[in-house]
Amino acid sequence: MSQNKVVTIGLGYIGLPTSALIANNGIYVHGVDVNKQVVDTINQGKIHIVEPSLDTAVAKAVFDGYLRADTKPIEADVYLVVVPTPFKAKNEPDISFVQAATKAILPLLKNGDLYIIESTSPVGTTEKMMQYIYSERPELEGKIYLAYCPERVLPGNVMHELVHNDRVIGGVNEESTQKSIAFYSQFVKGELHPTNARTAEMCKLTENASRDVQIAFANELSLICDKASINVWELIELANKHPRVNILQPGCGVGGHCIAVDPYFIVSDYPMESKIIGMAREVNNYKSFWCAEKIQNAKLQFELDNKRKPKVALMGLAFKPNIDDLRESPAKYIAQKVLQDDNNGEYFIVEPNIDSHNVFKLTSYKEAVEKADIVVLLVAHDEFKYMKLKENQIVLDFCGVLK
Ligand code: SAJ
Numbered sequence: 001m002s003q004n005k006v007v008t009i010g011l012g013y014i015g016l017p018t019s020a021l022i023a024n025n026g027i028y029v030h031g032v033d034v035n036k037q038v039v040d041t042i043n044q045g046k047i048h049i050v051e052p053s054l055d056t057a058v059a060k061a062v063f064d065g066y067l068r069a070d071t072k073p074i075e076a077d078v079y080l081v082v083v084p085t086p087f088k089a090k091n092e093p094d095i096s097f098v099q100a101a102t103k104a105i106l107p108l109l110k111n112g113d114l115y116i117i118e119s120t121s122p123v124g125t126t127e128k129m130m131q132y133i134y135s136e137r138p139e140l141e142g143k144i145y146l147a148y149c150p151e152r153v154l155p156g157n158v159m160h161e162l163v164h165n166d167r168v169i170g171g172v173n174e175e176s177t178q179k180s181i182a183f184y185s186q187f188v189k190g191e192l193h194p195t196n197a198r199t200a201e202m203c204k205l206t207e208n209a210s211r212d213v214q215i216a217f218a219n220e221l222s223l224i225c226d227k228a229s230i231n232v233w234e235l236i237e238l239a240n241k242h243p244r245v246n247i248l249q250p251g252c253g254v255g256g257h258c259i260a261v262d263p264y265f266i267v268s269d270y271p272m273e274s275k276i277i278g279m280a281r282e283v284n285n286y287k288s289f290w291c292a293e294k295i296q297n298a299k300l301q302f303e304l305d306n307k308r309k310p311k312v313a314l315m316g317l318a319f320k321p322n323i324d325d326l327r328e329s330p331a332k333y334i335a336q337k338v339l340q341d342d343n344n345g346e347y348f349i350v351e352p353n354i355d356s357h358n359v360f361k362l363t364s365y366k367e368a369v370e371k372a373d374i375v376v377l378l379v380a381h382d383e384f385k386y387m388k389l390k391e392n393q394i395v396l397d398f399c400g401v402l403k
Contacts, residue, residue: 012082024066087264093264095128212260213263221236222250252330261328267281310372313374374394
């Protein structure tokens, strides 16, 4: 099956790489974003986000004439909705961007078109959008194809994973599933697994909730081990020698815009049933609070012992190792809390993957480690593994750098 024209709505972390990939497979892509600056940047063959190999993919797609960005959609054969689904107060998912995208393409839809949602969405969203489309355009009922197909790429490896990861594709009916599989098979080399829309929606949420629950288990162990005077890193390494045990690593909490967010999409719709999933979110959030308390206690103890305030190095702000992304970062939350609780203290804030920050004054990791009395390891960046600590320095290693 060959599609003449694709409209992608949303040119962010997933929408732009997906658009470039489709375009570089010889399919014309009209990418839509509400942000005019983003649109202008892309039309110059440039990019507005950090992701390896994305720059060359976008430049090629634009200069070959297969990708063009715009603030408005045009008539096409396939519509891909790749907009964010944030959450509102009380951790309820907000699907208003998906609704707005659907409204924008509503007048353009015609017989035989394919409409696919990729945005992380609560169960039932694809069916809800189908009902909305059919209520506004009843003549299209049964004449268009609708499906849900989540992405599962890891930031930092998006261009590779978009092609090689398996994907789950769920249509609102069998024809929609098959039509979508035919579409993705033009540019995905991973296996394409057919299902229905509700299962595909739940599958995305399940993947991230599963990782959240597993990390919560590791974080809970770290709290127990701290009280029991056991090295949690050694414990996990030993437990993982069992052929059927594979415990993840504790850290200072769970961040990013996926794992720390998606489980709430399940909890908010099924609060009575999702006990472990909800509790995992609580454990992982509590871990960040606990780390901040540990830092405060170490400072107070130092002051009692030395009759002066300590200099504290807070090492890392990103939400995971070796990236520059600070969104929903537990390390950033801890740094903010520690500084708020005692803004008279002397702090060195370190984040080797960014040059400057609008709130924090950054210090190089070498200078921070050289001058600090207390070194707090919040993120396991590679640089930190080679730092030279002094003998009398107090070290709080929340992420296993020194394990
Ligand atoms: N973390 C730990 N301990 C671990 C592993 C991770 O504390 O053993 C923490 C990290 O430090 C970070 C958070 O978890 O704060 C999330 O990091 P991550 O590397 O687990 O995941 P993300 O958010 O970068 O990407 C996830 C991926 N999902 C899964 O692995 C199930 C990715 O495949 C998804 O596409 C992405 O979410 C998404 O967009 O949903």
